[in-house]
Amino acid sequence: MQKALETAQMSGDDIPVGAVIVKDGEIIACCHNLKEQNKDVTAHAEMLALKEASQKLGSWRLNGCDMYVTLEPCPMCAWAILSSRLNNLYFGSYDSLYGAFTTMPELIKKCNSEIHFKGGILESQCDNMLSAYLKNMRK
DSSP states (O other): OHHHHHHHTTOTTSOOOEEEEEETTEEEEEEEOOHHHHTOTTOOHHHHHHHHHHHHHTSSOOTTEEEEEEEOOOHHHHHHHHHHTOSEEEEEEOOTTTOHHHHOHHHHHHSOOOOEEEOOTTHHHHHHHHHHHHHHHHO
């Protein structure tokens, strides 16, 4: 999660979110939000990391991989994560508005996925980073 936090800080004008995918103890993807920079609504850190990991492994099936992300994934990212067959998802900050894993548990039940997830990993650091970004944006 520490690497995801470091990566999130490279998000520039985007909401600081970092996503890291690990397989067999090795980082195979490390991305941050690029929605504003790329002018692409799908350029969330999670989506970019899934694409990078898939390219590295030569398959969209990411069995045996774990994702670490600084913010609970939105529904778009959640469905891609579930479909990718990741083993585990670990996230930092909870998102009470758009966080699909805690606010939309029926989404997880609709997908044939065995993913395990846990939130609140380095939560205060992730929350502080998001709060600082939002405070700065309001100025």
